[in-house]
Amino acid sequence: MTDxxxxxFRAEVRRWCEENVPRDWRAKEAGAAPxxxxxxxxxxxxxxxxxxxxxxxxxxELGGADRPLAEQVVIAQELARADAPRLALYQVAVYNAAPxxxxxxxxxxxxRFIPGIRSGDVWCQGFSEPGAGSDLAGLSTRAERRxxxxxxxxxxxxxxxxxxxxxxxxxxxxxxxxxxxxxxxxLLMDMTSPGVEVRPIKQAxxxxxxxxxxxxxxxVPVANLLGPExxxxxxxxxxxxxxxxxxxxxxxxxxxxxxxxxxxDAAAGWRGEDGGPVLEDPAVRERLGGLYGEVQILRGxxxxxxxxxxxxxxxxxxxxxxxxxxxxxxxxxxxxxxLRGLPAQVSRPLLMSAGWESGDWLTDFVGSWSWTxxxxxxxxxxxxxxxxxxxLPREPRAAGEPx
Numbered sequence: 001m002t003d004x005x006x007x008x009f010r011a012e013v014r015r016w017c018e019e020n021v022p023r024d025w026r027a028k029e030a031g032a033a034p035x036x037x038x039x040x041x042x043x044x045x046x047x048x049x050x051x052x053x054x055x056x057x058x059x060x061e062l063g064g065a066d067r068p069l070a071e072q073v074v075i076a077q078e079l080a081r082a083d084a085p086r087l088a089l090y091q092v093a094v095y096n097a098a099p100x101x102x103x104x105x106x107x108x109x110x111x112r113f114i115p116g117i118r119s120g121d122v123w124c125q126g127f128s129e130p131g132a133g134s135d136l137a138g139l140s141t142r143a144e145r146r147x148x149x150x151x152x153x154x155x156x157x158x159x160x161x162x163x164x165x166x167x168x169x170x171x172x173x174x175x176x177x178x179x180x181x182x183x184x185x186x187l188l189m190d191m192t193s194p195g196v197e198v199r200p201i202k203q204a205x206x207x208x209x210x211x212x213x214x215x216x217x218x219x220v221p222v223a224n225l226l227g228p229e230x231x232x233x234x235x236x237x238x239x240x241x242x243x244x245x246x247x248x249x250x251x252x253x254x255x256x257x258x259x260x261x262x263x264x265d266a267a268a269g270w271r272g273e274d275g276g277p278v279l280e281d282p283a284v285r286e287r288l289g290g291l292y293g294e295v296q297i298l299r300g301x302x303x304x305x306x307x308x309x310x311x312x313x314x315x316x317x318x319x320x321x322x323x324x325x326x327x328x329x330x331x332x333x334x335x336x337x338x339l340r341g342l343p344a345q346v347s348r349p350l351l352m353s354a355g356w357e358s359g360d361w362l363t364d365f366v367g368s369w370s371w372t373x374x375x376x377x378x379x380x381x382x383x384x385x386x387x388x389x390x391x392l393p394r395e396p397r398a399a400g401e402p403x
Contacts, residue, residue, distance in 0.1 A: 030349040041088065149219040175230050204366045336361035
């Protein structure tokens with residue numbers, strides 16, 4: 001695709017955004033009940049789908065737009081530029097479940113599940129457990145095969161939007177005697193199955209989109225096994241990789257437009273404790289200028305990440321970008337709260353579709369800490385960067401501990 005073709009496509013997407021992005025979504029969502037937020041998310045998904053902006057990366061034969069990576073990037077950039085609501089409700093469905101099914105599923109599984117995702121099925125991710133978060137391979141949820149079903153027992157945690165989910169991508173141990181990375185299977189679980197209990201967890205932000213799952217003798221058909229039995233670790237790693245890439249690029253663009261630029265605009269009207277404009281302080285200007293520069297560097301890093309995805313599938317660049325984004329997000333929001341002072345302590349309704357740069361600086365700061373944990377903790381990401389990108393020795397393990 002030539003630069004001219006891409007410019008033409010960008011103009012097309014920008015026109016679409018001008019005509020279709022709801023300008024009042026922030027006002028509608030502020031203080032809305034969780035059920036009403038779900039309705040708004042479903043309406044936005046329905047608006048994106050006809051133009052090929054909902055599942056732009058899917059193959060055409062499965063109902064997707066089959067757009068090349070360069071066009072996917074343009075869509076992410078323009079949606080961020082237009083301050084479109086994020087499709088948080090469908091994040092797992094589109095960028096985790098669908099890629100896993102497309103890459104590892106049978107033809108029957110593709111025909112069965114992909115149309116439902118396209119038409120609005122909500123998926124959640126049952127990976128982390130109370131004793132197996134960063135060390136995901138140490139999970140203890142069991143799936144015992146009995147005839148044509150697996151009987152699942154265990155507990156999952158930090159399962160986003162589980163209370164609204166139709167399906168769950170689930171990791172469970174099917175061979176307890178195997179080394180921990182080799183005895184796990186990847187299952188597609190119907191959330192309406194008997195024995196599935198969902199308990200929302202209220203967070204410091206006031207939101208409760210994270211949940212615990214309690215699974216008691218839940219039957220999952222063997223036909224819902226994704227990939228080979230006991231090889232779910234391999235499937236899960238490709239699924240986790242899809243959390244980053246274009247989705248991370250969109251978050252970085254939002255951090256640029258609704259984060260640092262919004263902070264600079266807002267700070268121009270703020271006054272410090274002495275009553276003078278905060279921007280008259282050279283130290284404040286230097287601090288904000290440094291943050292602005294860091295955001296631009298991160299945007300450049302994301303561009304390199306996209307180039308690596310086109311050439312050889314990503315590698316450690318996504319881990320580097322994730323660490324940089326999450327820690328820069330925290331520093332930026334901490335600066336905003338500090339500069340705003342007491343008015344920043346006023347509680348405002350959380351905007352679930354705004355990401356982590358809603359303009360409510362204190363809530364965004366508190367919420368920013370989840371990003372150093374979500375998608376693989378930054379400590380784990382640093383291991384990946386060191387071992388896979390820098391070629392450092394693997395992290396030492398206790399004697400007898402399986403790899």
